[in-house]
Amino acid sequence: MVEQLLEKGYAVNVFDIQKRFDNDRVQFFLGDLCDKEALLPALQGVSVAFHCASPAPSSDNRELFYKVNFMGTKAVIEACKEAGVQKLVLTSSASVVFEGTDIKNGSEDLPYAKKPIDYYTETKILQEKEVLSANDPDNNFFTTAIRPHGIFGPRDPQLVPILIQAAKSGKMKFIIGDGKNLVDFTYVENVVHGHILAAENLQRHSPLCGKAFHITNDEPVPFWAFMSRILTGLNYDPPKYYIPYWLAYYLALFLSLVLWLLSPLVTIKPTFTPMRVALAGTFHYYSCERAKRDMGYKPVVSLDEAIDRTLQSYPHLRRAKA
Numbered sequence: 001m002v003e004q005l006l007e008k009g010y011a012v013n014v015f016d017i018q019k020r021f022d023n024d025r026v027q028f029f030l031g032d033l034c035d036k037e038a039l040l041p042a043l044q045g046v047s048v049a050f051h052c053a054s055p056a057p058s059s060d061n062r063e064l065f066y067k068v069n070f071m072g073t074k075a076v077i078e079a080c081k082e083a084g085v086q087k088l089v090l091t092s093s094a095s096v097v098f099e100g101t102d103i104k105n106g107s108e109d110l111p112y113a114k115k116p117i118d119y120y121t122e123t124k125i126l127q128e129k130e131v132l133s134a135n136d137p138d139n140n141f142f143t144t145a146i147r148p149h150g151i152f153g154p155r156d157p158q159l160v161p162i163l164i165q166a167a168k169s170g171k172m173k174f175i176i177g178d179g180k181n182l183v184d185f186t187y188v189e190n191v192v193h194g195h196i197l198a199a200e201n202l203q204r205h206s207p208l209c210g211k212a213f214h215i216t217n218d219e220p221v222p223f224w225a226f227m228s229r230i231l232t233g234l235n236y237d238p239p240k241y242y243i244p245y246w247l248a249y250y251l252a253l254f255l256s257l258v259l260w261l262l263s264p265l266v267t268i269k270p271t272f273t274p275m276r277v278a279l280a281g282t283f284h285y286y287s288c289e290r291a292k293r294d295m296g297y298k299p300v301v302s303l304d305e306a307i308d309r310t311l312q313s314y315p316h317l318r319r320a321k322a
Ligand SMILES: NC(=O)C1=CN([C@@H]2O[C@H](COP(=O)(O)OP(=O)(O)OC[C@H]3O[C@@H](n4cnc5c(N)ncnc54)[C@H](OP(=O)(O)O)[C@@H]3O)[C@@H](O)[C@H]2O)C=CC1
Pocket: 015, 016, 017, 018, 031, 032, 033, 034, 051, 052, 053, 054, 055, 056, 068, 072, 091, 092, 093, 094, 124, 147, 148, 149, 150, 151, 152, 157, 158
C-alpha cells in the first residue's frame, strides 16, 4: 500500500504497532490504534486514512480481536473526525458473509454471517458495520469498506509460509473434499489497487459512500490446484490422497477441543483448525462487478503472473532438489 501510494505521488504517514520497514519518504508513527490520542499526530493534515490493521486470524485471541477490531476501530473513527480527515477506507474481508458453507460468485448484498466461523470474522463484521455507519456527508466525512479475499504475494507472512511449514512437517498429504471447490486468491497489488481507487472515488454523492466492495483477482481457482501450484513451485510434493470434507472438519473440531482441554498445561497451535478446513473444503468466491462498475476496478496482475512473482519472492522457502 505504502509503495503504490508513494509511486503515485501521494505523501504517506504510517501508523503501526511495530516498525517493520525503513523509508525516508514516509513519516512513521509508532503506537496502538486503540489509543485515540496516539493516533492523532499521525492524522494531522491527512485527507484519507486507510485502516488496514488487525491481529492475525491465527492468533485466535477473542479479547484481542474485540479490543483491536471493534474498540480500536471506534478509536480510529473518532480520531479521523477529530483530526479533520475526510475519507476513511477500511480493509474489511469477504469472510464477513462466510459461515463455512459454499458461496459461489457472492455479491455484497449477501447478509452478514449469523454464525461467523471464528472470532476474527465476528469482529471484522462489527468493525465493518462501525465504519460504514460512520459515513456522514453532513460533516464532510465519507467512509467505505474493501472486502478482499485470500490475499497473497511477496512478504506476506501468512499464506505461503504457513503452507510450506505444513509441507515441511509432512502435513500436506491430503486433499480435503473432492478438490473441485473454487476459491478467490487475490494478489496483494490488486488489493492495493482497489483501495487506492476507492479512496480516489470516495466523495459526496458517490455510490461508494457507506458501502462495501469485493476486490478479487476475478479468476476463482480450485483451492487445491492453487495450493499444489505453490507447493510444486517451491519443490514440495502436492497432496494426492483424498479425505471427505466432513471427516476432516470433525477431526479438526475434535482436535481443537482436546487442545482446549489441555490448554492450562500446554499451548499447541494446530495446523488444521476447523476454520482452515472450512476454507480448504468449500467454495468461496465473490463477484467484484460492483467495484468494476462504481470505481472502475480491474485486476492489474493476472493470477498466473501473481503466482510466478510470489514464488520468486520466497527463495528461502524453496526446497533444495535432491
Ligand atoms: N490476509 C488475508 O488474506 C486477508 C486480510 N484481510 C485484512 O487485511 C488487513 C491486513 O491484513 P494482512 O496484511 O493479512 O495482515 P498483517 O498482519 O500483515 O497486517 C496487519 C497489521 O496490523 C498491525 N496491527 C495489529 N494490531 C495493531 C494495533 N493494535 N495497532 C496498530 N497496528 C496493529 C499488525 O502489526 P503486528 O504484525 O506487529 O501485530 C500488522 O502490521 C487486515 O485488516 C485483515 O483483516 C482481509 C481479507 C483477507
